[in-house]
Amino acid sequence: MLTGLDPKEVVEYVSVLDKGDNPTKFLLGVLTGRDRIALMSTFETDDKNPEAYYSTVFKGLKGIKNLGGKDIDIITDEVLNTLPTIVLKELFSQLLEINFMQKEERKN
Numbered sequence: 726m727l728t729g730l731d732p733k734e735v736v737e738y739v740s741v742l743d744k745g746d747n748p749t750k751f752l753l754g755v756l757t758g759r760d761r762i763a764l765m766s767t768f769e770t771d772d773k774n775p776e777a778y779y780s781t782v783f784k785g786l787k788g789i790k791n792l793g794g795k796d797i798d799i800i801t802d803e804v805l806n807t808l809p810t811i812v813l814k815e816l817f818s819q820l821l822e823i824n825f826m827q828k829e830e831r832k833n
Contacts, residue, residue: 741815
């Protein structure tokens with residue numbers, strides 16, 4: 726039985742690099758069906774388009790708690806430009822998991 730994705734689902738993610746007592750939490754959400762299809766076409770064509778990866782993080786990142794002591798509700802290019810590349814890569818990987826695996830699969 727298909728369960729479908731909850732378009733309002735938001736998952737808190739803490740980078741593996743964040744070892745502090747009060748970590749930064751990235752709020753990751755479900756992409757639209759159109760965005761998921763566009764992302765899949767990037768993989769199917771073997772076109773390693775960095776813009777598709779960036780766009781995925783830009784659209785899937787719904788907010789950030791405690792980035793430099795501030796909460797961010799609106800993601801902009803300027804916000805993403807402050808994040809280390811390795812963190813952007815982590816966020817992209819987590820967004821793939823959220824958007825392409827069912828909840829039961831993610832738990833295992």
